[in-house]
Amino acid sequence: MGAPNSANVSVGKPQAAGGIWFGPLTATTPTDPFSELVGFTGGGYVSEDGLVNGIEADTENIVAWGGDTVLTVKTSHTETFQFTFIETTADVLKQIYGPENVIVNMETGVLEVRHTAKDLPRVQYVFEILLTGNKVKRIVIPNGQVTEIGEISYVDGETIGYQPTLSAYPDESGVTAYEYIATTVEEPGE
Incomplete structure (x- = not known):
């Protein structure tokens, strides 16, 4: 590790086209920071609280005869992502209530949302950060x-927000999330 370098200190904000994208498990999973997101849908505006990534691990101590801790083993690993959508669209509501529970009547423009206890489907998510x-x-x-x-609050003077907690499960390689970081050729947003 080299000397401290303030050029490596950063803030994170969403790309101009949106910071959160979702798609079915059948969509092509991106494997770099620049490839086009084919089969993904943008989630629109997200609250100023941004994106929170939580990683929790439980451990258990192995204690030898005599009381010394000789090994600590990980017994579980959980990774979550939390954010708040602040646009009310059919695509966002499908992420909150399930795709089969959001019906758009193209003739009347009415959006019907059904609240059920069913588990939501597994999907892919991509977070784009400048x-x-x-x-x-x-x-x-x-x-x-x-x-x-x-909780969804309906309050005068405040945006309506939909705050999902996304649980990240291991893929076939045992990886719950991939991060790709790169320098851009031009200023972001140009």
Whole structure:
């Protein structure tokens, strides 16, 4: 590790085209920071709280005769991502309530949303983040599922937000999330 370098300190904000994308497990999973997201849908605006990535691990100590801890083993690993959609669209609502529970009547323009207790399907998520210094970060969740929904408040003067917790499950390689970081050729947004 070299000397500290302030050029490596960054903030994260969404790409101009949107920071959160989702698609079916059958969509082509991106394997780099720049490839086109074929088969993915943008989630629109997200609240100023941004994206929170939680990683939890439980461990168990192995204790030898005599009381010494001789080994600590990981017994579980959980990775989640949490954010708040602030656009009310059919695509966003399908992520919150399930694709079969959001019906768009093309003739009348009425959007019907059914609240059920069914588990939501597994999907892929991609988070596109602009970093300081002409850098980009793409986080890819190849096997995720919305497992929790935060409270939805309807308050005068506040946006309506839909806050999913996305659980990231291991793919066939045992990986829950991939991060790709690169320097861009031009200023982001140009």
